[in-house]
Amino acid sequence: MPTIHFLREQLHIDCQAGVILRDLALDTGVQLYGFKGRLGNCGGCGQCSTCFVAVASPKETSCLSSRTAPEQRFLKTRPSNWRLACQAVVQDSMVVVTRPQSGWSGGDEALAAAATAMGSPTQGNAPPHQNHGNHKSNQEDGSGADGDALASGDTGEEKLST
């Protein structure tokens, strides 16, 4: 059973493989969206690019499904470990930073360290796990919509402190 460590929120969530990362985050009360996304988002259709997350895996395996067409489009200039949460289907355990466009304490080094610690047999001070085993994926073909909701350069970025 995959475990998702939301680094910013210091939350560990156990879930079924196949759940959409956005659904898991929202169902567990994780604030996935920044200001712009809270004002309006596409509801998980891959059209607004407001659900950015940065991920790292404790294993060498792929922790998420492959990038969909909307992700190929919206993440062209983003780091390779960024995803659109609404397009990403959980396959294995990982560490997630929500709203990476806002920055996060320690940056990529903190993300990598958390992933390493997560994969370690002794997780030290890991917070208690929540189990959300009833999550199911509703992503059928992994392609998502290739919408045109935002004008060029409108990437949902914001400047918020963490």
Ligand code: FES
């Ligand atoms: S919620 Fe709109 S792209 Fe993910």
